[in-house]
Amino acid sequence: MIITRPRDWERIEDNLASIGARSVFIMGCGQCATVAHTGGETEVAEVAARLEALGLEVTGWTVGEVTCHLGGTKLESRKHGGDIEAADAVLVLACGAGVQTVADSVTKPVFPGLESLFLGNVIRNGIFEERCLMCGECVLDKTAGICPVTTCPKGLLNGPCGGMWEGMCEVLTDRECTHVRIRRRLTEQHRAGKGTLAPKDFSKTLKPGGVNIRGHGDSR
Amino acid sequence: MSRLRDMLSAGEFVVTGEVAPPKGADVTAMRAAVELLAPHCHALNVTDNQGASLHLASLAASRIVLDMGIEPIFQQTCRDRNRLALQSDLLAAWSLGLENVLVVTGDDPRAGDHPNAKGVFDLDSTQLAEIARGMNEGHDMMDRPLAGATDFFIGAAMFPEAEPWDVQLARAEQKIEAGVRFFQTQAIFDMTRLKRAVEALRPHGAKVIAGVLVLKSPRVIDFINERLAGLMVPDAIADRIRSADDPAEEAIVLATEQVREIRTIADGVHIMPLGLDAAVGRILGNSS
Ligand code: SF4
Ligand code: SF4
Numbered sequence: 001m002i003i004t005r006p007r008d009w010e011r012i013e014d015n016l017a018s019i020g021a022r023s024v025f026i027m028g029c030g031q032c033a034t035v036a037h038t039g040g041e042t043e044v045a046e047v048a049a050r051l052e053a054l055g056l057e058v059t060g061w062t063v064g065e066v067t068c069h070l071g072g073t074k075l076e077s078r079k080h081g082g083d084i085e086a087a088d089a090v091l092v093l094a095c096g097a098g099v100q101t102v103a104d105s106v107t108k109p110v111f112p113g114l115e116s117l118f119l120g121n122v123i124r125n126g127i128f129e130e131r132c133l134m135c136g137e138c139v140l141d142k143t144a145g146i147c148p149v150t151t152c153p154k155g156l157l158n159g160p161c162g163g164m165w166e167g168m169c170e171v172l173t174d175r176e177c178t179h180v181r182i183r184r185r186l187t188e189q190h191r192a193g194k195g196t197l198a199p200k201d202f203s204k205t206l207k208p209g210g211v212n213i214r215g216h217g218d219s220r
Numbered sequence: 221m222s223r224l225r226d227m228l229s230a231g232e233f234v235v236t237g238e239v240a241p242p243k244g245a246d247v248t249a250m251r252a253a254v255e256l257l258a259p260h261c262h263a264l265n266v267t268d269n270q271g272a273s274l275h276l277a278s279l280a281a282s283r284i285v286l287d288m289g290i291e292p293i294f295q296q297t298c299r300d301r302n303r304l305a306l307q308s309d310l311l312a313a314w315s316l317g318l319e320n321v322l323v324v325t326g327d328d329p330r331a332g333d334h335p336n337a338k339g340v341f342d343l344d345s346t347q348l349a350e351i352a353r354g355m356n357e358g359h360d361m362m363d364r365p366l367a368g369a370t371d372f373f374i375g376a377a378m379f380p381e382a383e384p385w386d387v388q389l390a391r392a393e394q395k396i397e398a399g400v401r402f403f404q405t406q407a408i409f410d411m412t413r414l415k416r417a418v419e420a421l422r423p424h425g426a427k428v429i430a431g432v433l434v435l436k437s438p439r440v441i442d443f444i445n446e447r448l449a450g451l452m453v454p455d456a457i458a459d460r461i462r463s464a465d466d467p468a469e470e471a472i473v474l475a476t477e478q479v480r481e482i483r484t485i486a487d488g489v490h491i492m493p494l495g496l497d498a499a500v501g502r503i504l505g506n507s508s
Contacts, residue, residue: 153328154299156344158394160387161325162377162406163449167384170449171328183387194394196346199303199361 039093067098136204272332297326353399
């Protein structure tokens with residue numbers, strides 16, 4: 001899921017002040033931002049109270065089912081059309097994809113209420129870790145299911161680097177070096193080799209990505 | 221033709237040293253360091269934005285060293301340049317007469333003086349070695365022919381004391397397969413581990429130049445233990461320097477003993493005087 005954190009409150013205040021907003025509609029997200037405890041009903045209510053404490057009017061709020069889904073968010077926006085119309089701005093507690101979807105669905109100025117951080121694994125409730133950078137050319141087949149692109153702070157495909165010490169990482173010193181873990185697991189599975197992984201193909205991650213599975217499943 | 225390569229393949233014991241390009245355009249101090257070290261060394265490493273901090277480029281500094289009559293070992297880190305820049309710098313290096321290249325990953329930018337920089341790491345050191353070997357064969361990394369091949373003597377870093385050893389060994393073997401012909405090691409404190417590394421790598425035809433640090437003061441020891449990634453001064457050695465009446469003098473005696481032992485184990489020594497450049501001649505002279 002997409003991991004988010006609350007945007008610094010001063011920035012939100014500045015954003016609203018920049019257009020002289022007196023009233024705000026708030027939109028959360030029922031998926032990732034709810035699981036991340038950043039844009040579910042509880043957090044939307046907290047933000048509403050904070051805005052009201054500043055003397056702003058909250059014309060209404062909703063937590064869309066999947067805010068990054070264009071069709072669903074358009075529908076949600078129509079449902080709350082009156083409240084949105086009455087607001088000077090819409091504050092979105094969702095990831096950047098959700099914010100853009102809302103911005104495409106309403107005519108009012110839209111502001112982000114969260115910072116989008118990474119695609120995260122849920123380790124436990126409230127504890128998230130980045131394990132995949134979505135590089136478009138997965139090497140997990142060769143690295144025993146441990147991603148060096150993401151979990152080695154330098155993103156080295158071949159390692160360890162010279163800073164590894166007693167199995168620990170140079171950069172994140174409280175963590176085991178990714179390449180030590182990879183080699184151990186490969187050895188345990190009797191498939192450790194000497195080969196070098198070839199340089200990554202960055203053309204695979206040309207931005208912006210797009211997939212149309214209705215066509216031929218092509219992506220760019 | 222690289223003299224370093226010639227000497228190593230002839231089985232001669234080599235001595236390498238290290239100079240750091242300045243942070244700034246004034247190379248006077250670097251030249252002075254070269255003048256102190258050159259009479260005692262066969263080649264000098266020229267570091268590349270060492271410590272992830274801004275310095276004059278290794279490429280230009282290496283050429284200055286060459287012009288001063290001593291062979292440089294041009295260091296290239298993967299941290300600051302993407303594959304196009306790394307390859308074009310390799311070609312530039314060859315055109316400038318730099319024949320030895322040491323490929324290293326590079327410290328994380330957060331360790332240096334530009335902590336907000338993007339660490340490039342488009343390639344890792346093994347991939348870069350492989351590319352340098354390809355250039356020796358006359359092609360770029362896309363397998364397209366070059367107008368004029370290089371003939372680099374390719375080296376890499378090696379860490380005989382960093383456990384787990386099986387990981388280190390596999391890594392070194394991988395580098396050899398990629399075209400690395402000599403290793404310069406991190407500072408050695410435990411000669412049995414050096415021996416273990418040399419015995420494992422020599423059969424593959426790779427040469428091992430062992431690193432020696434001149435631990436001139438307790439402060440230097442603290443700095444190494446706290447700030448230098450992948451390196452720890454063992455307690456016994458640290459205590460010896462700390463309890464000495466004259467730590468700098470004790471460090472010179474210690475380094476001399478280490479070099480003497482390394483002469484019987486490895487193919488060369490890489491001396492890192494940490495400011496005691498003037499003592500290098502004594503250390504080497506007394507160790508033979
Ligand atoms: S290699 Fe890593 S970043 Fe790339 S797709 Fe696989 S898990 Fe994701
Ligand atoms: S110690 Fe290992 S995980 Fe950490 S930066 Fe180096 S290679 Fe990557």
